[in-house]
Amino acid sequence: MVESKKLFVGHDANRAGAQLVLLHWLRERKAQGLTNYLLLVDGGSLLEEYKKVAQVWVWRTERPLWFKVKQRIPGIRQAAEWDRTPSKRKMAGILSSLRAEAFDCILGNTVSSVSLLRELVSLHVPFEVYVHELSYSISNFTSEEDRKFMAGQVSRVYAVSALVKTVLEKEVGIAADKIDLLPPIIELPAATQNTHDPVRTALGIPADSQIVFSCGLAEWRKAPDVFLEVAKQLITKMPTVHFIWLGMLDNEYSDNLIATTAIWDTKKQVHLLPVCSDSRPYFEAMDVFFLSSREDPFPLVMLEAAHVGKPIVGVRASGGVNDFLQGLDELLVESWDVAVLVDKISSLLQLSPAQLADYQQNLKERAVQYSAALFMDRWAQLHSK
Missing domain, CATH: 3.40.50.2000 (Glycogen Phosphorylase B;)
Incomplete structure (x- = not known):
């Protein structure tokens, strides 16, 4: 099988389950000689690890250092939330870079990435989504438009467990024949030999x-x-x-x-x-x-x-x-x-x-x-x- 040129899309780089699954997947792909491309909605503590195994773009604008410092100083009036929506110029630049890569497929890792997938429709590339969420998260982290997009415009959906598959069918309205079960990937370390606990x-x-x-x-x-x-x-x-x-x-x-x-x-x-x-x-x-x-x-x-x-x-x-x-x-x-x-x-x-x-x-x-x-x-x- 020839691996298609794939753009992965994640919602952030925080150290949590779905993000780690994606990191393990990208590491294994790199070990097999494949080139990885990753678009993130937001950054996080795993960002540098992602950059070791993929070319990475981050959609949202980083908060300036002064804003982060001010938010952490007790007794100082907190700054209003920084608008992190990317500028039209930044969005156009990312879309131009992605278009130049000529991807065969775009795969969103988690339902939280679907809103960003909708920003990429102008690339005219088939979409897939790997779903790691159940009812509560799907209802809280997607809009009605996101769910309609998944049901109508995503060509394949991968469910991390049987219950996720059931939820996608019954609550999101995705056709059963579009959903495959794909349990996660994990890197399991060798046992340590501690002489003490x-x-x-x-x-x-x-x-x-x-x-x-x-x-x-x-x-x-x-x-x-x-x-x-x-x-x-x-x-x-x-x-x-x-x-x-x-x-x-x-x-x-x-x-x-x-x-x-x-x-x-x-x-x-x-x-x-x-x-x-x-x-x-x-x-x-x-x-x-x-x-x-x-x-x-x-x-x-x-x-x-x-x-x-x-x-x-x-x-x-x-x-x-x-x-x-x-x-x-x-x-x-x-x-x-x-x-x-x-x-x-x-x-x-x-x-x-x-x-x-x-x-x-x-x-x-x-x-x-x-x-x-x-x-x-x-x-x-x-x-x-």
Whole structure:
């Protein structure tokens, strides 16, 4: 198969699941000798990584340095939001550069990129979209015009999980024969050989205390509130267990979660931490991974947890966890009932070494099915139809 000349379009370069999937994909394409082209709506912490593997254009205008500094100075009246809509001259320049490349296909990575795809119709190139979102995100991050564009003018749509495919058919109105299932790609690091546990050392967690872990940007979809209610009740039942959430943000929602938890977490067994670039030590330190999400189309963190062989608890209706854990129904619950979740997690914390070894082998074997090589094989199969 001859790979078409493709323009990828992303909504930003923040360190989150869909953006990381795209980064892994571009890295693998470059490793295979392919040239990558990427148009982003906005920048972010992964921008320099993207630039290592692709020619990159950024649509929106960067805020000036003085604006960023002023926004961070306490007591100073905040500046009005900077209008970041690109000038007509900038838009024309980007469109001219893209037209000169003569792309065969434009692929949007996430529904949040669709509004920018609509700006590219003058290029007269077929559109595709890789969808990593479910109902809440689709309704919040697309307009009615975006959804009509997806249903009517996008030639192929790739759904990251079975539930995403169902939502695209029933709620967006995309014909079933235009949608293909394409699970994500992930780079799984080799296991580290720590002579000590840096997480327990840093957080003061005793060696004999078990750890329930989760991570993700603290927002409604990820349900850190559910995670914390489970922590509150499970600590009462199992007084030595510790809970860690990696992904607190600098906003009112995270501040409220931290303040509310401090009221009852008198022995400091709940650790609410900000995002970090290397989460691997937390996965290696944990005993159970608790995916509390209300919506999670196909969480990469689930694959990271599986790769270290630790049991995963998730809610079947949340999305990709149901795809990944097929055949391991004992790890899934049917709802966000806190009492049921507490019982499920406590039972997993009491597994025998032999039971843990079985899960470790099973989950690791599942995780490696999302390697770069297998993703590229799936991609090639979809395009050989």
